[in-house]
Amino acid sequence: MTESKRLKNFPWLECDAGLNLLASANAMSVNFTYHWLSSPGSAALALLWLSRPLFAHLFHKPLTEPRLVVWRHEHEEIDRALAWPGGDGCVLSLHGGAATRAGAQAALQAAGACPQSVPNLWETTDPLARQAFASLPAIQGELGAKLLLACATHGQAAWRHYAQLSPEKQKQLAHAWAQAEHLYQLPRIQLWGVVNAGKSSLLNALCGQTLAAAGPEPGLTRDVIEGRLEHAGFVLRLFDAPGTGHGGDELDHTALALAERWRAQADLTLELVPPGAVARCPGALVVYSQSDRDPQRRQPGISVHDADSLTRLKQVLVEHFVGALLALPPALRVAWPPEQLAEIASQAAAS
Numbered sequence: 512m513t514e515s516k517r518l519k520n521f522p523w524l525e526c527d528a529g530l531n532l533l534a535s536a537n538a539m540s541v542n543f544t545y546h547w548l549s550s551p552g553s554a555a556l557a558l559l560w561l562s563r564p565l566f567a568h569l570f571h572k573p574l575t576e577p578r579l580v581v582w583r584h585e586h587e588e589i590d591r592a593l594a595w596p597g598g599d600g601c602v603l604s605l606h607g608g609a610a611t612r613a614g615a616q617a618a619l620q621a622a623g624a625c626p627q628s629v630p631n632l633w634e635t636t637d638p639l640a641r642q643a644f645a646s647l648p649a650i651q652g653e654l655g656a657k658l659l660l661a662c663a664t665h666g667q668a669a670w671r672h673y674a675q676l677s678p679e680k681q682k683q684l685a686h687a688w689a690q691a692e693h694l695y696q697l698p699r700i701q702l703w704g705v706v707n708a709g710k711s712s713l714l715n716a717l718c719g720q721t722l723a724a725a726g727p728e729p730g731l732t733r734d735v736i737e738g739r740l741e742h743a744g745f746v747l748r749l750f751d752a753p754g755t756g757h758g759g760d761e762l763d764h765t766a767l768a769l770a771e772r773w774r775a776q777a778d779l780t781l782e783l784v785p786p787g788a789v790a791r792c793p794g795a796l797v798v799y800s801q802s803d804r805d806p807q808r809r810q811p812g813i814s815v816h817d818a819d820s821l822t823r824l825k826q827v828l829v830e831h832f833v834g835a836l837l838a839l840p841p842a843l844r845v846a847w848p849p850e851q852l853a854e855i856a857s858q859a860a861a862s
């Protein structure tokens with residue numbers, strides 16, 4: 512099988528330097544062997560290579576196409592992971608926390624699997640590809656991992672393209688590249704609005720679980736509550752807050768002061784305007800909440816009872832943070848950590 516044919520099964524390791532990864536992986540003796548492709552750390556993503564026999568043993572059937580697998584060990588769920596066939600093995604994209612990694616490691620040991628050391632796994636002469644691999648453990652979410660690995664292929668070409676642009680066009684491209692920041696530091700979105708606007712209900716609906724109490728009693732939420740959601744491989748942090756306009760007692764004022772402090776740290780305020788209310792928060796992204804109660808209202812309407820409206824909102828939020836980056840042609844979507852961009856620029860200019 513040629514390298515390029517193998518890579519067709521391996522959609523997001525499709526990069527020149529990835530060829531080395533597959534070549535190294537294929538050279539391993541393929542029994543019950545595994546190799547952690549990413550180093551342990553605080554990253555949200557861990558990449559694990561498994562030999563095909565080991566995969567079939569652990570998941571009770573061979574992997575023929577990319578799919579989601581539920582990994583269990585001793586009846587405990589370790590993780591839900593994306594698995595891709597590639598070369599003579601499979602790559603699993605696991606959540607990168609220490610507990611997931613330890614669980615996976617225990618399952619591998621119990622299966623009698625052997626760690627393979629692959630010293631030249633990421634070896635490449637392209638400094639930008641090396642930079643991309645080195646940044647992999649810090650990236651959050653699947654979209655970031657895909658974009659970063661694409662840098663390993665397109666990095667040099669992207670910089671050559673950049674160097675030929677007018678200063679005005681360079682500025683636009685740099686602006687889009689700077690959005691890569693949100694792939695490393697998850698964006699914070701503060702829900703905002705009058706009491707009973709539907710903030711807590713929206714937090715729960717967007718995150719797909721009951722994180723905050725919701726109900727008709729005005730001023731129910733007294734604290735800031737965090738949830739996370741993933742859409743199109745991109746992870747967002749959402750914060751519920753006490754509602755405004757309640758007047759109320761000392762406790763209400765304290766709660767609102769706390770919410771204001773959190774809002775000051777947010778990357779975006781999402782203001783919910785329920786039927787009968789008007790938008791009040793300058794600079795916020797406004798949505799008209801509980802739209803099922805008043806379908807004639809202004810757009811964009813949002814209702815926790817309308818799954819399409821929730822999906823549209825998630826899409827708007829993803830576009831808000833990484834839309835300019837994703838709108839670029841694939842070969843120009845670079846996703847290095849922003850603090851490395853200047854360093855990479857000087858390396859690229861010198862090479």
Ligand SMILES: Nc1nc2c(ncn2[C@@H]2O[C@H](COP(=O)(O)OP(=O)(O)OP(=O)(O)O)[C@@H](O)[C@H]2O)c(=O)[nH]1
Binds near residue numbers: 708754
């Ligand atoms: N019909 C309808 N009702 C909703 C919707 N979202 C929330 N509600 C209802 O509106 C009421 C208030 O919802 P909450 O989510 O608690 O509102 P909140 O903004 O968190 O309120 P506070 O915490 O008091 O500021 C509850 O009775 C919800 O069931 C919606 O999209 N449609």
Ligand SMILES: [Mg+2]
Binds near residue numbers: 731751752
């Ligand atoms: Mg609430």
